[in-house]
Amino acid sequence: MNPSNPAIGKDTYELLIHGLTDYAIYMLAPDGRVISWNPGAERIKGYTADEIIGEHFSRFYTEEDRAAGAPARTLITAAEAGRFHTEAWRVRRDGSRFWANVVVDPIRQAGELIGFAKITRDMTEQRQAQLAALESERRFRLLVQSVTDYAIFMLNCEGYVSNWNAGAERIKGYAEPEIVGCHFSRFYTSEDLAQGVPMVALETARREGRFEAEGWRVRKDGERFWASVVIDAVYDNGRLVGFAKITRDLTERRQAQLELEQSREQLFQAQKMEAVGQLTGGLAHDFNNLLAGINGSLELLSARITQGRYKDLDRLATMAQSAATRAATLTHRLLAFSRRQTLDPRPTNVNQLVAGMEELIRRTIGPAVELRVTAAAGLWPTLVDQNQLENALLNLCINARDAMPDGGCLTVKTANQWLDSHAARTVDLPPGQYVTLAISDTGTGMTPEVMAKAFDPFFTTKPEGKGTGLGLSMVYGFVRQSNGQVRISSQPGHGTSICLYLPFHPIEAQASETLSDTVAPSSGGLGKTIFVVDDEPTVRMMVSEALQELGYATLEANDSQGGLKILQSDVQIDLLVSDIGLPGGMNGRQMVDIARSARPGLKVLFITGYAEHADVSSIHMQPGMQVLTKPFSLDALTTQIGSLISSKESS
Known part of the structure; x- marks a missing residue:
């Protein structure tokens, strides 16, 4: 096949034209009469070649376009401009309309116009889809604009407002003309602006696709409102084109929530007071019973001594001690319930x-x-x-x-x-x-x-x-x-x-071991001085007298200031017995910390019935320190003191 052969080239062209059925391709004479017709034209427009050749192409136009002279303008434009291109309604043989994409090219020979080549494509489906999309967009815009409970607006990539709905105007107070082109950061509080919250929000939306938060925002008049905010990144073919932002005013809900929390707190306080009432009622009942036993035993003991009747004094003393021990047990249980007992974990x-x-x-x-x-x-x-x-x-x-x-x-x-x-x-x-x-x-x-x-x-x-x-x-x-x-x-x-x-505690469990388990108590206190610091006079007296009977010399102070003064002196002190909760500006542990800087080897026995931080681990017990919980027996006190004194001697 020789492509330069005009006859072969013409045949090939004819085959191509007649093989196309998606396009109506035909020729017009200079006056607009149809002079050729392909199968695509027959399929799209409904005319056979015999029916249409020799007819004027204007019959494909709508009645309104013919009345307006559109066919003549088509040919004039194509001849003068070199091409005519449009999309418009056209008419089939059966009278139905279709949306046509039309191209008309002039054909010249030796500079003389000899006719027109016309290509028409049926774009009805595409047009309907386009119109549906436009209608959907119109309805969406109408919907967005009509929403007043939500502020819905767009930001460009830098955070400047590009559109604004009625809800945004109602919630934030700005009309669209005065806010479009402004940066959205003006809606944030001065505190948030100082912390860079607006840019963090955009960066989060850019990185993760969405940013959600609740917080205070500012209206045009400066009033604050509690807002729920969602910012979504908007992409077109993988390229960020801006952000969609939705804000809802939740001030009323926030206020209701705060009121509910306040009501819950009031209810909790009421329930707490009821529990306290039950607690104190039960406590008073049990303690009154125990105190009756203690007081009765002591009164009988005192009366017997006054009368010179010494028989059964041990029994009365034992009864009083038993009731006191039960009272101590009750106190420990109450402290355990309130999570204030002294623990040694x-x-x-x-x-x-x-x-x-x-x-x-x-x-x-x-x-x-x-x-x-x-x-x-x-x-x-x-x-x-x-x-x-x-x-x-x-x-x-x-x-x-x-x-x-x-x-x-x-x-x-x-x-x-x-x-x-x-x-x-x-x-x-x-x-x-x-x-x-x-x-x-x-x-x-x-x-x-x-x-x-x-x-x-x-x-x-x-x-x-x-x-x-x-x-x-x-x-x-x-x-x-x-x-x-x-x-x-x-x-x-x-x-x-x-x-x-x-x-779980990540340290291998060890056998519990205290100094009293491993060191024998001291056999006597001769030559040893023990310093007792407690704000309760009866406790100081009881501890000091018990120690003196064992041969220890004792010193006393009633607060942390007085205790520290003696501890910082050069007086001999072999052991300090101190309450944890002391008046005088510092607690017992703080007093010991200061004293140990001058007396690094000082042994300490803390005695406590209650501490602000009762867990022993929270006061950082160190070697040479032990704790004894009030009330305690004198045997327990002297045994633990003996252990500490002995451990000092052996160290």
Whole structure:
């Protein structure tokens, strides 16, 4: 095939033209009559070649376009400008209209116009889609503009406002003409502007696709309102073109929320006062009973001495001491409930602790109750006051025994638990690793109403005189003070399980060891001076007299200033006995810290009934320091002092 052959070239052209059915391609004479017609023209316009050749092309135009002279202008424009291009409605043979893309090119030979080449394409579907998109956009704009509850507007890439809806005008106070072109940062408070919050918001939206926040914003008149803000990054073909911003005025909701929180706080205070009323009522009842026993015993003791009757004096003194000891136990339980007791947390292996108490538990619960101990292998250590944990375990076992009057099974189980965020929320703890100690029984169980009050002070289901109602509240307070949690599960008739969650401590558990365990008490106080600092005169007198009877010399001070003055002198002091809570501008620990700079070897015994920060670990106990909780027996005091004195001698 020779492409330079005119005949072959013409045939190829004809084949091409007649092979196209998506385009109407035909020729017009200079006066607009059709002189050729391809299959695409027949398909699009509906005329066969025999029907249309020789007819004027104006019949494809709408009646209105013909009346306006559009066909003639088409040919004139094509001849003068070299091309005519438009999109408009055209008419098929059956009278239906279609949207046409039209191109008309003039054909010249030796500079003379010999006709026109006309190409028409049916764009009806595209036109309908375009119109639908335009209508959708129009409706969207109308919708956005009609929304008044939301401020909806656009920002360019730098944060300048490019459009504005009616809701934005209502909420922020600016009309569209006065705000378009302004930077959106003018809506932020001066505090937020100083911290660069607007640009952080845009950068977050740019980086993550969206920024969401609630905070104070500023209206045109300077009034602040609480706003919920969403900023979305807008991309076109992967290129950032701006930001869509939606703001909602939530001031009323914020105020209602604050009022609700205030109401909740007032309700909490009311409930707290009710609980305090119940607490003080129960406390007064128990303490009055104990004080009656103490006072009665002391009165009888005094009367017998006055009368010269010395028989049974020991029995009366023992009765008074017993009542005082019970009062001290009650105080410790109250402190445990309020999380104010003095704790001495140490790395502890709970399996070893349970094993050490197993025999005591068996004797306590009696033969009618079967004891099962399930100890987890590889149990993690925890940081806890071992004595208090032992008390809590024994208390829970006694409760379980009492819930099984006809016998049953008591199970003590330890386990390692790793709480994820969901599991931690269910027990109100931070996610992490915990050691659990669960005490389960097959007893009478609890109703939901009883479970709801189980940790309340002085609440008990036991008969009058059989319980103080402080056992579970003491356990709860101790565990919470140890950064753990307690949970109860129970059903009437199906027993109860109480689980203690204690935080994992990343130090190998060690055997509990105190100086009193390893060092023999001093045999006497001859030549030793002990300095006693306490603001309670009776405590100073009792401690000093007890020490003097053992041969110690004593010094006394009633506050931290007086104590520090003596500690900074050159007087001999072999041991300091000091309360933690002292008047005089500093507490006992602060006084000791200053004194130890001049007396680095000073041994210290802290005595305390209450401290602002009662956890011993929080006052950073160091070697040569011990703590004794009030009230204490004189035997316990002198034994611990003897241990400290002896340890000094051996060091």
